[in-house]
Amino acid sequence: AGNTLKVRVASVGTGENLGDNIFESFNFTSGWMVSPSASVVDADTFKAITNDATWARPTVNLLVSTKLYKGSYDGVSSNGKINRCMDDSFGTTYLPDGSSEVYFTAKTGYFFVFHSSNATDQTLDVSTLAVQQVTAPSATGIYFTNPVVTGTFNYNAASFTAVITKE
Numbered sequence: 001a002g003n004t005l006k007v008r009v010a011s012v013g014t015g016e017n018l019g020d021n022i023f024e025s026f027n028f029t030s031g032w033m034v035s036p037s038a039s040v041v042d043a044d045t046f047k048a049i050t051n052d053a054t055w056a057r058p059t060v061n062l063l064v065s066t067k068l069y070k071g072s073y074d075g076v077s078s079n080g081k082i083n084r085c086m087d088d089s090f091g092t093t094y095l096p097d098g099s100s101e102v103y104f105t106a107k108t109g110y111f112f113v114f115h116s117s118n119a120t121d122q123t124l125d126v127s128t129l130a131v132q133q134v135t136a137p138s139a140t141g142i143y144f145t146n147p148v149v150t151g152t153f154n155y156n157a158a159s160f161t162a163v164i165t166k167e
Helices: none
Strands: 003-011 033-035 038-042 045-048 054-057 069-075 083-086 093-096 098-105 114-115 123-136 143-144 160-166
Touching: 033 038, 033 143, 038 054, 069 083, 069 093, 083 098, 114 123
Parallel strands: 003 160
Antiparallel strands: 003 143, 033 054, 038 045, 045 123, 054 114, 069 098, 069 123, 083 093, 083 114, 093 098
16 A cells, blocks of 8 residues: 655764763662562572563653653673663664663653563672663764665655664
8 A cells, every 4th residue: 555665774874963861870679670480689689489481660650751862771681692772662672782872762661671581599780771762863863774776865755664773
């Protein structure tokens, strides 16, 4: 039904404006809650107290739905299990483990640090958690390439969907 333009990002622009780091001084012992299957170990670590997956989240919603954010996340799982930052439905990953300066659009105001520990006493130690709202887009834009067509892209349709992948 709709038109689709498949492109690759050749280079990302510069000069975007970012808000403050929402998690500048995150501390699981204050202002955060954990799942019933977890307990807080210290300021940046929580652990499983049952064989279920665990999560931690701020006690208040810090994201604004539909707004664009830029973030970085790194966590160390004691048993090597998956850990990431997600939305409240656990269906959308905002920041995968080891991510640096990743863009995401908030689905809701909720933000979860998720650990699929699946074993009692397994810990997740978060070493990096930084999220900033993008308050103004890049001043220089983004340059796209297309592996099939070169030159100027000219689309006359009223709307189209761009499927974008990073080179």
